Amino acid sequence: MKIVVLSSHTASLFWFRMDMMKDFIKHGHTVIAIGSESEDSWENQFREKGIRYKQIFVERNGINPFSDLKTYKQLRQFMKEEKPDKVFAYQAKTVVYGSLAAKANRITEVYLLIAGLGSVFRGDGFKNKFIKMFMKIEYKAACKASKKVFFQNKDDKDEFINNGLIKEDKIVIINGSGVNLERFRPEPLPEIPAFLFIGRLIKDKGIMEYLEACRRIKVEYPEVRCMLVGPYDSNPSALRPNELQPFMEQGIVEYFGEQSDVRPYIKQCSTYVLPSYHEGTPKTVLEAMALGRSIITSDAPGCRETVTDGYNGFLVRVKDIDGLVEKMKTLIEDIPMGKQMAERSLKLAREKYDVNLVNKLIIKTMGLM
Template identity: 80%
Template sequence: MKIAILSSHTSSLFWFRMDMMKEFVKHGHIVIALGPETEFGWKNKFEENGIQYKQFFVERNGINPFNDLKTYRELCRFMKEEKPDKVFAYQAKTVIYGSLAAKANGIVENYLLIAGLGSIFRGNGLKNKIIKNVMKVEYYAACKASKKVFFQNNDDKKEFINNRLIEEDKITIINGSGVNLDKFKPAPLPEIPAFLFIGRLIKDKGVMEYLEACQRIKAEFPNVRCLLVGPYDSNPSALQQEDLEPFINHGIVEYFGEQNDVRPYIKQCSTYVLPSYHEGTPKTVLEAMAIGRSIITSDAPGCRETVIDGYNGFLVTVKDIDDLVIKMKNLILDSSMNKLMAERSLKLAREKYDVNLVNKSIMETMKLL
């Protein structure tokens, strides 16, 4: 079968969905990945994995209706020309306009992935409320046009059900995007405690809370390392370079920018920290678990799915820097507890988050096996 995979972020397609797409190809299906970045930079990378890549226009963070109409028209043209048998879309704009474009062209095998609800859906304020109400209508139409909808956590699932955006029999829960256990293998813990945050440098990821907590930790434990990996972003809540520079210049964090391979950085840490406000299921947490690291993350949608509090790490209250600092100090002062939690993380990664198990669930739902 010919399967189209739609995303509003090309690098997300390549790094987060590659295992899934390769599994589709392995079973004899034709896969076309659609993203907004130029074919010149990405086409060969996808083709090396047996996947076609095509560029389309989408303004990931914008609210201009004319740009969104352009996205819809381009996706309609693609559906008409390529006639895919099945469509798999994730991220808000491709979920909405991809499913509607598919339906307009008579394609009924539409599968959506709600990989976390963003700041607009969970935020406050009048402008936010207006946009959220518009998105509810759009999500309702997208779900109506779909055959099945995958959710990565129960909080997002309940949000859709409570807002009457979806029929419950269309829902399939999966354990995040999974983690490739052949690629992310356990590694020894470092002798000196070290913390690591990986993610886009936007406030909703909890990066400011992480930086503030690191500042307090370094004041009390100057030998402890605090690492930061991730790109600046176009999101309205993104940090600017001047926001980060004081923490770098004062030796509070070691900043490594955006990295294609995060494994060397995870191996340098003893605990992975993600104080995000909301996620689908954070892939970086799963990768850290597979390498054998304790986790500190938020008691928030998506994040709380990955940690059994006190078992393989700690859950902290959203935006609570004091709570975050306490949990970081606990793991600095008790290395044996940290080691035990790290071992339990690895166990959970193997039993629950193996990418092969997740991909099997997706393929069974899409009837691709």
Template identity: 70%
Template sequence: MKIAILSSHTPSLFWFRLNMMKDFIIKGHTVIALGPEPKEKWEKKFEQHNIEYRQLYVERNGMNPLYDLMTFKFLYKFMKEERPDKVFAYQAKTVVYGSIAAKLNGVSEVYPLIAGLGSIFRGDGYKNKIVKTIMKIEYWAACKCSKKVFFQNQDDKNYFIRNYLIKGKKTIIINGSGVDLEKFKPIKLPKEPVFLYIGRLIKDKGIMEYLEACKVVKDKYPKVRCLLVGPFDSNPSALRPDELKPYIENGVIEYFGEQSDVRPFISQCSTYVLPSYHEGTPKTVLEAMAMGRSIITSDAPGCRETVVEGLNGYLVKVKDIKGLINKMEYLISDREKSENMGRESAKIAREKYDVKIVNKIIMQTMGL
């Protein structure tokens, strides 16, 4: 069969969905991946895995209805010409416009993934309320056009059901994107405490809380290292380079920019930190767990599922800098605790988040 995979972020399409697409191909299916970044940049990378890559016009964070109309027209034309047997879509705009475009062209096998609700669903204000209402209507339409809808956590699933966007029988829960246990393996902890954050530098992911906590921790424990990996972003809550600069210049954090392979950085850390406000299921946390790291993350949808409090890490309240500092200091003072938590993280990753298990559920649901 011909399967189309839609995303409004090409790097995540390649790094987060590659295992799934490869499993589709192993089963004998043809895969076409659609993302917004230039074909010249990504075509060869996808071709190495026998995946065809097409550039899709989409503004991931834009709110211009004319641009969104262009996205819909592109996807409508694609569905009409290619007639894929099945469609897998994730991220808001490709979920909405891809699902509707597919249905209008007679493609009934549409399987969106709701990989976390964005900042619009948590924001306040009149403008935010209008945009949220529009998004709810769009998600409702997308779910109506879909055969099944995947969710990565119970909170998001319940939100959709509670707001009448979908019926419970149409929903499927999966444990995030899974983690490749052959690629991410446990490795010995560094001699000194090292903290690490990996992700887009947007405030909704708790980047400011991490930076401020690191500032206090570094002042008290100068030998402790605080690492930061990830790109700047176009998101409305994105951190600006001039906002990050003082933390770098003052030696609070070591910034490494965007990296295609995060394993060398996870290897350097003893504890992985992600104080995000909301996630689907954070893949970087799963990767750190698989490599045997203790976790400090927020008690928020998508994040709380990855931690058994006190066993493989700690949960802190959203935006709670003092609570974050407290847990960081606790693990600085107790290396044995950090090591034990790391072992438990690796065990949980093996039992619950193996990408092979996650992909098996997706393929069974999609009839592959």
């Protein structure tokens, strides 16, 4: 079969969905990956994996209806020319316009992944409510055009059901994107406690809370390292370089920029920290667990699924800097507890989040066995 995998972010396709696409190929199917970034930059990388790559126009963070119409038209034309047997789409705009473009071409084998609801969907204020109203209409149409919809956490699933966007018989729950346990292997913990945040530098990821917590930690524990990995972003809530610069100049955080391989940085930390406001299921947390690291994350949709509080890490309230500092201090001062939590994280990664288990459920649901 010919399978199209759609995303509005090409790097996410390559790094987060590659294991799934390779499994599609192992089962004898052809895969075409569709993203928003240039074919010159990505075509060869996908080709090396046996995947064809095609660029389409997607304005990821915009609300211009003419831009969205352009996205829909390109996808509709692509579906008409390629005639895929099945479509797998994730991220808001490609979920909506990909499913509608498939429907326009009488493609019924459409599978969607809701990998977290963004700040617009969960936010407050008049503008957010106005946009959310249209997003509900779009998501409802997308779900109607799909055969099955994958959710990574109960909160997002309940949000869709409570808003009447989907019928329960279309829902399939999966344990995040899974983690490749062959690639992400356990590593010894550093002798001195160290913390790490990986993610796009947007405020909804809890970046400001992390930076402020690191500031306080470094005053009391100057020997402790606080590390940061991730790119700047076009999101309206993105952190600006001049906002991060003082933390770097004062030696509060070590910033390593965007990295294609995060393993060397996870290896350097003892605890992975992600105080995000909402996620699908954060893949970086699963990767840190697979390397055997304790976790501090938010008691928020998607994040809370990865941690049993006090077992393999700690949950803190969203935007609670005091609570975050308290848990960081606990793991600095109680090294044996941190080691025990790290071992439990690895156990959870192996038992629950193995990418092979996740992909097996997706492949079975899509009828690709």
